[in-house]
Structures are given as structure tokens and as C-alpha cells.
Amino acid sequence: MSSSTDQSGPDVLVTGNPTFESITESVCRIPEAKTPTAWKVMFSTSLTLAIGFFALIGYLFWEGIGVWGLQNPVGWGFAIVNFVFWVGIGHAGTLISAILFLLRQRWRTAINRFAEAMTIFAVICALIFPTIHVGRIWVIYWTMPIPNQMYMWPNFRSPLLWDAFAVGTYFACSFMFWYVGLIPDLATLRDRAVGKIKQVLYGLFSLGWRGGNRQWRHYELAYLVLAGLSTPLVLSVHSIVSTDFATAVVPGWHTTIFPPYFVAGAIFSGFAMVMTLSLIARYAFKLQHIITQKVLERMNMIMLLTGMMVGYAYGMEFFISWYSGNMYEQFAFVNRAFGPYAWAYWIMISCNVFVPQLFWFKKLRNHLVVMFIASILINVGMWFERFVIVITLARDYLPSAWDYYSPTWHDIGLLIGSFGLFFTMFLLFLRFLPMVAMSEVKAILPQADPHAKGDAHV
Amino acid sequence: MSDSSKKVFGILAEFSGSDTLLKAAGQIRGAGYSKFDCHSPFPIHGMDKSMGLGRSPLGYMIGIAGLAGLLGITLFIYWVSVLDYPLIISGKPLFSYQAFIPPIFAITILASAIMATLGMIALNKFPRLHHPLFSSEQFRRVTDGGFFVSVEADDPKFIQAETVALLKSIGATNVEVVKSK
Numbered sequence: 001m002s003s004s005t006d007q008s009g010p011d012v013l014v015t016g017n018p019t020f021e022s023i024t025e026s027v028c029r030i031p032e033a034k035t036p037t038a039w040k041v042m043f044s045t046s047l048t049l050a051i052g053f054f055a056l057i058g059y060l061f062w063e064g065i066g067v068w069g070l071q072n073p074v075g076w077g078f079a080i081v082n083f084v085f086w087v088g089i090g091h092a093g094t095l096i097s098a099i100l101f102l103l104r105q106r107w108r109t110a111i112n113r114f115a116e117a118m119t120i121f122a123v124i125c126a127l128i129f130p131t132i133h134v135g136r137i138w139v140i141y142w143t144m145p146i147p148n149q150m151y152m153w154p155n156f157r158s159p160l161l162w163d164a165f166a167v168g169t170y171f172a173c174s175f176m177f178w179y180v181g182l183i184p185d186l187a188t189l190r191d192r193a194v195g196k197i198k199q200v201l202y203g204l205f206s207l208g209w210r211g212g213n214r215q216w217r218h219y220e221l222a223y224l225v226l227a228g229l230s231t232p233l234v235l236s237v238h239s240i241v242s243t244d245f246a247t248a249v250v251p252g253w254h255t256t257i258f259p260p261y262f263v264a265g266a267i268f269s270g271f272a273m274v275m276t277l278s279l280i281a282r283y284a285f286k287l288q289h290i291i292t293q294k295v296l297e298r299m300n301m302i303m304l305l306t307g308m309m310v311g312y313a314y315g316m317e318f319f320i321s322w323y324s325g326n327m328y329e330q331f332a333f334v335n336r337a338f339g340p341y342a343w344a345y346w347i348m349i350s351c352n353v354f355v356p357q358l359f360w361f362k363k364l365r366n367h368l369v370v371m372f373i374a375s376i377l378i379n380v381g382m383w384f385e386r387f388v389i390v391i392t393l394a395r396d397y398l399p400s401a402w403d404y405y406s407p408t409w410h411d412i413g414l415l416i417g418s419f420g421l422f423f424t425m426f427l428l429f430l431r432f433l434p435m436v437a438m439s440e441v442k443a444i445l446p447q448a449d450p451h452a453k454g455d456a457h458v
Numbered sequence: 459m460s461d462s463s464k465k466v467f468g469i470l471a472e473f474s475g476s477d478t479l480l481k482a483a484g485q486i487r488g489a490g491y492s493k494f495d496c497h498s499p500f501p502i503h504g505m506d507k508s509m510g511l512g513r514s515p516l517g518y519m520i521g522i523a524g525l526a527g528l529l530g531i532t533l534f535i536y537w538v539s540v541l542d543y544p545l546i547i548s549g550k551p552l553f554s555y556q557a558f559i560p561p562i563f564a565i566t567i568l569a570s571a572i573m574a575t576l577g578m579i580a581l582n583k584f585p586r587l588h589h590p591l592f593s594s595e596q597f598r599r600v601t602d603g604g605f606f607v608s609v610e611a612d613d614p615k616f617i618q619a620e621t622v623a624l625l626k627s628i629g630a631t632n633v634e635v636v637k638s639k
Binding site: 019020021024145151152153155156157159161162165166168169172173176177179180184187188190191192203204207208209210211212213214215216217218219220221222225226229230232233236240243438439440442443447448449450451 | 475476477479480483495496497498499500501502503504505506509511513514516517520534535538539542543545547548550554557558560561563564565567568570571572574575577578579581582584585586587588589591592597598599600601602603608
């Protein structure tokens, strides 16, 4: 039995010659084992931050959005930055689970389950921000076409309504896709469960799964269609988010490059987040043979690609603003790079354009510490990208209307708190659900192929 | 046997791997059985053909749901924007369909996805909290690394002794009679 990952050829997806049983064992032992102390420490920290997050939201509802740093030219601040950041994170999960599934990229099975979980939790965090931004939270239902006492309907031409539809659909579809994928694995946990409570709960949510081919045939089709339906969502959701900006007549926002630029950035940041999480999970739960070096390397290659697309978009934006001959457009970009927020701009450029260049080198894109640090830096950079875009508001047309935006303690608290909420949900997922799609990993083992000749079963 | 067959749900037999299970499916079908199923920890490529199953009807159901969603939301937006609450916004026509594409698209996708999920659940007769096969101790391995065939007693060809003999002759091990409650 070889445990070295370097000797595996390109066709070996799971190293160490595992059997079906050893896959089950290495994934199921995580939710079945006694709660590790490290988990308890991380969970209580995250939960504290999450409780703080909801306390801050409560204070916001009581006091109003005046507790934020918003002012007259900058009517959108941290809340929108955080919203776009979290929605973007989700996109890699959908890309991995849907597009890579349709492209038959079988290495995705190692990471798709928790990438999907990441999507759902990120979208939950994202949805909170525009919701609390409306100020009058008690009339949030106005964003949806629900009959009301005023006999009014929302405006279907508004990008803000598109947003509510697009992100709502995105959440619902991601959740269904994730749950359908979980059913066979929940059945595995049900069949292994020892306590009555676990048996009942896993039994309830696995719906009575028996692994019969009469079930698999409907299941596989449903899974395929859900993947097909999620695929356009990868492109549409962030495109629609970008129209929130692009339809506004603000210099630096009113451009057609926004939809593809936002989508590339979303996938870029999402992969960075998947990388951070999978490196931690791989190390903490000893899943090196499932989340192999090859999987990590391929993710780094995707980050290199999407990072270059983002870098191209930054360059092209700058070029077009000059080429347009429009003085306000030109000023907006020169001001981004050399104005009062130049520090944010150059953090963005360094993290998003320069850092991924490391992945040109095979040694560096296989180095765990390098990729861990790079993935965190990329997420910092992508948060700043949205900050740079939103903060363009600070200097639009008339200098008399300019101002400098600073966040308050409440803004910063909400940003930190949203990470607390995200990690609380993610840690609960790691503790109680199978974090690797076992039935899918088993299906890509050589001995799973009924048409294979020779003895692949070691 | 005739009086005890009432309580018998069927026969469960284990096979060694995906290749033998696939072959067994063809042989059981060849022997004239129709009410049987092949259980495995992951879907086996070619099993539908081996068992003589056609394509799942789920595709059509999803297609219809998607079209219904598309039509429903388009008509609803038309009714809201043109009939019930006409508002002229930036001088655009009342039915400025280009701007309605994002919500129409979202609802079409949502309706299809809901049908894909609920349709799969309905076609599989889920949620099902109990099934006679769950009484078998060895059947727990089906979600781990076990490959099983279950032949139901309702099958017109089912005669307990003969079915057991058939399964054994095609390489089954751990043949077990499963009783229903």
C-alpha cells in the first residue's frame, strides 16, 4: 500500500488503493468520533462571534442604519461590500459541483460536498446584508411580489428586484442540489449509526434510501438535471449582482464589462475559500488520500486562470475609461489608483493580480504553506476589490459633494460576525454530516467499473 | 411454504462486486423476473440496460415544470406591469420584456429544480421510514461496500426454493429470506 501522493499518475484520483469500505471508514469516522477538543474550541469561538453578529443586527434594528459609516455620497458601504463578497464566495461551490460535474472532471468528487456546503452558508451570510440594509426591516417583503394592503407591486425592471429573485433562486437550487447529493451518504451514516437518536435522525433525512438501481436511475437523472440547472446560475447570479452597479450612472460603475468581470472574480474568490477550507479539513481530518495533491494543484491552476481574468478586467477597465474620452470616467480610475483610497486599490492589485502568479511554478502550486497563505491573501484582495468598487461613490461628479467614507465599529463588527456565522454553520456541517461525497468517490474507484478487465481490486 | 409465503417479502442475495451484479441482473431478468432490484453503494453504469429499465420519466416532468414556471411568471409580470399596476418607468413600454428576463429566468430555473428534487422523491416513493429490507442485518452494508439483489415475493415467477437455487447458481452468497412485518 503506497501512501505517497507523488507517485500517483494522472489517472489515479484517490491514492493509497482504497477499498469501498476504507472510503466509508475514513469519511464516516469524522461525524462518528467523539467531539475533538479543537472542534469545541473553534466552534465556541465562531458561535460567540455569530451571537455577536445577531446582537449587532438587533442593535441595528433598534437604532437604524445611522450606526453605520454611510453618508451622503457613499450610500452603500460595508453591507454591500460584504454582500457581494459572500455571494461571490458561493460561486466556486456551484462551479465545482455543477460545471465540473457536467464536464466529467472526476477529481471534483473529493471537494464537491463541502464546496457545496460552503456555497449555502456563504449565500446565507450574503442574504443577511441587503436584508438588514433596507432600514425598515419590517417591510422587507416589499422586495417580493406579495399582495399587500397598498395594492402595489414591485418594479420588475429594477436590478434590486432581479437580485432578490436571482439570489433567492440561487440559494434554493444550491440547497436542493446539496441535499439530493447527501441522501445516499446519509443512508450510510444511518446504517452505521449505533444510538437510537442518530438512527432516527439520519434515517429521517435519508428518506428510506436503499441503493437500489430503481432508485439510482431517478436519482442520477435528478442530479444531472440539478447540475445542468445550476450551471447557468454560476454565470447569471453574479451577472445580476453586477447590474446593481452597472445600471447606475456612476462613473466607474456604468460599464458592460461588469457581468463577466464579477463572475470571474466570484469564481476566483470562491476557489480561494474552498482552498483555505479544504487545506484545514484535509489536515485536521487526515483526508490526504482523498483530497490529493493533484486536486489541490488543479484548484491552484483554476485560481491562476481566473486571477488572470480578473487582472485583465482591471487593466481593461482602466484602458476603456481613458479610451472613452469621458473625463469623469478617467478621473474615477485615476482616483482609484492614486486618490485617497489608493491603499485599498493596491492591496487589491497585489493580492489578486500578483499573488496568483506564484502558481506558474509547479513547486509553489504544490507547496501547502504557499497555497494556504495565497488563498487567504486572495480572499482579502477580493474583499478589497468590492470595497474599491463601492467606494468609487466617494468622489463622483461635483467636488463639493465629495467625502471620505470610514466604517464604524458596527460595520467592522458585522464583517467579523458574518465570518463567525459562516464558520459556525461550517463546523456544524463538518461535525454531523459526511464532508466527502462517499458514493461519488466510490464510483470513481477502479474496482467500481463493471467493465474493467484485470484485477484492479487490491 | 404456501402459508409462510404471505409473510415473506422476498429474497436478498449478495454478489461480490459491480461486475458480477451487472451480470446477475441480466441473468435474473433473462429467467423472467421483473420485480427485483440491484442494490449498490454507487450507481453502476449499464445497470438500467441490464435490468431492462427505460429512461426515467423525470426528465419530462422537469421539462413541464420548467415550462409552467416560464409561462406562469411571464403572464404574472405581464398582468402586474400592464394590467393591474401600470407604471411608466424611464419612458419604457409597459411590457418591456428585455428587462423582465432576469426574473423570468430565475423562476424557470427554480420551478425546474423543485420538480427535479420533489419528482425524484415522489418517483422513489420517499420518504419511506421503513422497508422490509431494513430488517436484514447484512443489508446495512449496501451503503458501504456491499452489492445485493433483492427479488420480491410478489413477482409472478417467484417460487422460494427455485429463486434461491437460481441466485445461488449465478454466484450469489449470503442468500437470505426476508420477511415483512
